[in-house]
Amino acid sequence: xxxxxxxxxxxxxxxxxxxxxxxxxxxxxxxxxxxxxxxxxxxxxxxxxxxxxxxxxxxxxxxxxxxxxxxxxxxxxxxxxxxxxxxxxxxxxxxxxxxxxxxxxxxxxxxxxxxxxxxxxxxxxxxxxxxxxxxxxxxxxxxxxxxxxxxxxxxxxxxxxxxxxxxxxxxxxxxxxxxxxxxxxxxxxxxxxxxxxxxxxxxxxxxxxxxxxxxxxxxxxxxxxxxxxxxxxxxxxxxxxxxxxxxxxxxxxxxxxxxxxxxxxxxxxxxxxxxxxxxxxxxxxxxxxxxxxxxxxxxxxxxxxxxxxxxxxxxxxxxxxxxxxxxxxxxxxxxxxxxxxxxxxxxxxxxxxxxxxxxxxxxxxxxxxxxxxxxxxxxxxxxxxxxxxxxxxxxxxxxxxxxxxxxxxxxxxx
Amino acid sequence: xxxxxxxxxxxxxxxxxxxxxxxxxxxxxxxxxxxxxxxxxxxxxxxxxxxxxxxxxxxxxxxxxxxxxxxxxxxxxxxxxxxxxxxxxxxxxxxxxxxxxxxxxxxxxxxxxxxxxxxxxxxxxxxxxxxxxxxxxxxxxxxxxxxxxxxxxxxxxxxxxxxxxxxxxxxxxxxxxxxxxxxxxxxxxxxxxxxxxxxxxxxxxxxxxxxxxxxxxxxxxxxxxxxxxxxxxxxxxxxxxxxxxxxxx
Numbered sequence: 001x002x003x004x005x006x007x008x009x010x011x012x013x014x015x016x017x018x019x020x021x022x023x024x025x026x027x028x029x030x031x032x033x034x035x036x037x038x039x040x041x042x043x044x045x046x047x048x049x050x051x052x053x054x055x056x057x058x059x060x061x062x063x064x065x066x067x068x069x070x071x072x073x074x075x076x077x078x079x080x081x082x083x084x085x086x087x088x089x090x091x092x093x094x095x096x097x098x099x100x101x102x103x104x105x106x107x108x109x110x111x112x113x114x115x116x117x118x119x120x121x122x123x124x125x126x127x128x129x130x131x132x133x134x135x136x137x138x139x140x141x142x143x144x145x146x147x148x149x150x151x152x153x154x155x156x157x158x159x160x161x162x163x164x165x166x167x168x169x170x171x172x173x174x175x176x177x178x179x180x181x182x183x184x185x186x187x188x189x190x191x192x193x194x195x196x197x198x199x200x201x202x203x204x205x206x207x208x209x210x211x212x213x214x215x216x217x218x219x220x221x222x223x224x225x226x227x228x229x230x231x232x233x234x235x236x237x238x239x240x241x242x243x244x245x246x247x248x249x250x251x252x253x254x255x256x257x258x259x260x261x262x263x264x265x266x267x268x269x270x271x272x273x274x275x276x277x278x279x280x281x282x283x284x285x286x287x288x289x290x291x292x293x294x295x296x297x298x299x300x301x302x303x304x305x306x307x308x309x310x311x312x313x314x315x316x317x318x319x320x321x322x323x324x325x326x327x328x329x330x331x332x333x334x335x336x337x338x339x340x341x342x343x344x345x346x347x348x349x350x351x352x353x354x355x356x357x358x359x360x361x362x363x364x365x366x367x368x369x370x371x372x373x374x375x376x377x378x379x380x381x382x383x384x385x386x387x388x389x390x391x392x393x394x395x396x397x398x399x400x401x402x403x404x405x406x407x408x409x410x411x412x413x414x
Numbered sequence: 415x416x417x418x419x420x421x422x423x424x425x426x427x428x429x430x431x432x433x434x435x436x437x438x439x440x441x442x443x444x445x446x447x448x449x450x451x452x453x454x455x456x457x458x459x460x461x462x463x464x465x466x467x468x469x470x471x472x473x474x475x476x477x478x479x480x481x482x483x484x485x486x487x488x489x490x491x492x493x494x495x496x497x498x499x500x501x502x503x504x505x506x507x508x509x510x511x512x513x514x515x516x517x518x519x520x521x522x523x524x525x526x527x528x529x530x531x532x533x534x535x536x537x538x539x540x541x542x543x544x545x546x547x548x549x550x551x552x553x554x555x556x557x558x559x560x561x562x563x564x565x566x567x568x569x570x571x572x573x574x575x576x577x578x579x580x581x582x583x584x585x586x587x588x589x590x591x592x593x594x595x596x597x598x599x600x601x602x603x604x605x606x607x608x609x610x611x612x613x614x615x616x617x618x619x620x621x622x623x624x625x626x627x628x629x630x631x632x633x634x635x636x637x638x639x640x641x642x643x644x645x646x647x648x649x650x651x652x653x654x655x656x657x658x659x660x661x662x663x
Contacts, residue, residue: 053588054571055510062511062585065576125571126591133550133568144574145549199543199652200580350582354648356517356532 016392023391027235034383041377044370045122054125057370063363064346069123071339072375074191076116076382077151078213078338079331081188082221083109084158086251088181091165092174097250100243101225103165106177107393108228109184109221110158111385113151119378143194150187154180166393188213195345202279203345212265219258220334222251223308226327230320232390240320249317255327256312263305279348286347286362287340295336304333476628477540478560482598482657483627484535484611485637485645489662490619491531493518497613497622504602504612511585513596514613533621535613536583536596537648537656538562544575544584553593560657561600566592580652598624627657637661 023031048057060067087105090098121127130148139145157180164173192210199205226248233240240248270287273280287296311326349359493516501507501514514535522528542562544553552568553575555561569592576584576593587594598604599611614622625634638645638659645661 055586055588060573062576062582065573065586123572125573125586126569129568130550130570130572133552133570137550137552137568139546139549139551141546142549142574144547144572148549194574198547198578199654200578200649346577350580351517351534351648354517354519354532355521356519358515358517 019391020388023235023387024237027387031384031387034380034387037376037380038384039377039380041374041380042118042122044373045377048370048374049122049125049127052370054123057368058123059366059368059371061363061365063349064343064365066342066346067365068339068342068367068371069119069374071342072335072378073116073120073123074342075335075338076112076119076378077191078188078217078334079220079224080109080113080116081154081184081214082217082219083112083224084154084177084180084184084221085218086221086225086254088177089254090247091161091170092177092181095250097247100247101229101251103162104229104232104394105221105225106158106162106165106180107389108224108386109180110155110162111382111389112224113155113158114385115378115382117151118381119374122374122377143190143197146190147187147194150183150190154183154187157183162393185214188217195342200350201345202276202348203273203283208265208269212262212269215258215261215265216334219255219262220331222255222258223327223330223334226251226255226323227331228386230324230327231386232394235387235390245318245320248320248323252312252315252317252323255330256309259305259309259312259330263309266301266305279352282348282352282362283344286344290362291364292340292344295340299333300337300340303329304337478556478558479628480559480626481628482538482559482561482604483625483634483638483659484598484614484657485623485625485634485659485661486533487621487623487663488530488532488660491516491533491621492619493531494618496616496618497533500612500616501596504599506589507594508587508589511587511594513583513594532660533613534581534583534648535658536562536579537581537654537658538596538598540655540657541653543578543580543652543654547574547578549574553595556600559600559604561598562595563597563600564592564595566590569593580649580654581656 020031021028044057048054054060058067058069060069083105086098087102087109089095090100091102091106124130134145134148157176160176161173161180164170164176189210192208192213195201195204196206196209229244229248230240233244270284273284286292308326308330311322311329315322315326317323343365347362347364349361349363351359495516498512498514498516501512505513507513514533517532517534518529519532520529538561540555540560542553542555545551545555545562548554549572550568550570552565552570554563554565556563571586571592573586573593576586584593584595586592599608603611611622611624614624623633623637625632627634627638629635630639643661643663645659647656647659649656
């Protein structure tokens with residue numbers, strides 16, 4: 001029995017290996033590219049922390065202690081929770097249009113959370129101490145402690161959910177998925193709390209971020225599943241089948257709703273800040289016409305909200321290529337939106353109100369190339385894990401539509 | 415504010431005997447006005463203490479024994495920055511970091527004195543945001559003396575405490591492999607039996623008065639518990655309940 005299982009596993013690995021190798025030149029080129037990025041990012045991070053020192057390698061400083069790597073971590077884990085949420089709509093709550101995307105969403109959720117862990121692991125000065133003192137010296141009032149615990153549980157339950165999806169045990173996988181969802185939502189709102197509970201930082205402080213993170217997670221989950229599903233079918237060189245096309249159309253509608261929600265969050269954040277006192281007005285100034293204006297207007301608002309919304313509206317849920325472009329723009333812009341959110345919260349000097357010389361100029365931040373390499377390492381890991389995951393675990397051509405569901409008919413060319 | 419002042423004055427008229435409460439109320443109003451010029455949150459000594467500790471515990475009991483505190487007589491500072499140098503040499507502070515600093519304020523159109531110096535350091539808060547934020551209790555409030563300490567071997571270097579501190583009192587020390595901050599010279603001096611901190615010892619104009627806020631014989635206690643001169647703290651709105659007090663005179 002055991003021998004037979006081993007043989008089956010060996011065959012499965014051999015099959016997966018041959019599927020990876022037979023992916024074609026573009027697939028293999030991209031896989032190699034992502035792998036190289038991943039390796040370079042890891043080397044850059046290890047060198048920066050353990051050899052050169054982060055002060056000499058990263059752009060973060062005493063004035064801006066949380067910077068690009070924290071923003072990247074935030075980007076990945078928000079996406080992860082979003083994917084978990086999107087997968088749960090079909091897989092746990094039984095909305096049939098969302099079923100075909102569930103398996104891939106679960107896999108991607110685990111991949112993106114690991115990408116986030118990789119980046120933050122290369123940001124911490126002493127990552128090995130974390131593994132020890134998280135357990136032997138916990139601080140239950142710390143959001144970061146809870147963040148570690150909640151994300152670890154989310155990852156564990158995502159893994160269980162995925163394993164049981166693979167062996168077609170949907171009862172157990174749905175139960176595990178429900179726990180993953182619970183821990184995911186708790187983790188993402190708590191991540192908002194990491195910033196929101198810093199009472200010395202006016203831009204972050206308050207209940208806004210924990211709620212906003214949940215809304216933006218769902219938006220990012222939708223955008224990501226559209227983006228990665230289209231690429232997955234490209235990898236397999238197949239057209240979208242009706243079930244998947246119909247599913248992506250439904251996801252597209254949800255994306256538009258969540259985009260609108262995020263737009264309202266953004267508008268009201270900006271509007272309320274105008275009466276929040278001098279420091280928040282300084283932040284608005286920096287965002288609207290200062291050093292962050294390009295990121296805010298062009299990337300966050302333009303390419304991240306208005307253009308994707310228009311594209312999604314124009315796609316009618318059928319023109320998958322346009323939906324793909326909208327999703328790609330949203331993902332790209334969301335990274336800069338998170339970078340802005342993290343950095344602008346620290347640009348007003350802490351003793352600004354004293355009117356002293358030393359704190360009279362807004363703090364500035366410029367990422368350094370080793371920091372950027374770590375970000376690319378995170379993207380590389382995400383990319384290579386996705387590409388291998390597609391070949392090893394997924395079978396894009398066989399995404400089935402539940403019986404009884406109607407096909408909307410579509411121009412399904414990705 | 416004016417309305418409150420008038421109301422307070424009426425209270426005085428109503429009774430020939432001015433109660434302690436009325437006296438406090440009067441002081442609060444007067445000092446709040448002064449605070450606009452000082453740039454920090456200004457409060458009377460009594461009300462400051464009431465903000466620091468739960469009601470009723472101010473006079474009766476302090477949370478720590480000794481309750482280390484510092485009063486900064488800000489108008490006495492001449493900006494020589496010997497305190498900064500003393501801190502660096504006493505606590506091996508690297509050139510890329512600082513534990514204490516003297517800030518300079520210049521008001522060119524002010525009448526008379528055109529500027530002032532404001533020393534800053536860790537406020538050893540009673541409700542420290544850094545301690546709450548640290549995931550592994552690498553930074554903690556000493557249960558005996560109330561100093562916010564570091565346990566270097568636990569520090570994971572996440573830097574959330576730097577972001578959490580409203581007083582810009584923390585930095586990452588590469589040599590220590592941990593966050594570094596003012597510990598009121600506990601490691602370098604107090605734990606060896608010395609009674610004063612380096613920045614206070616070196617100060618030629620007696621700006622920094624270090625002592626035990628819970629000891630009625632201590633100079634810090636006397637400076638904080640008087641009502642004649644205004645005493646204020648920085649960033650009162652964060653509710654960190656700092657133990658660095660500022661005053662003039």
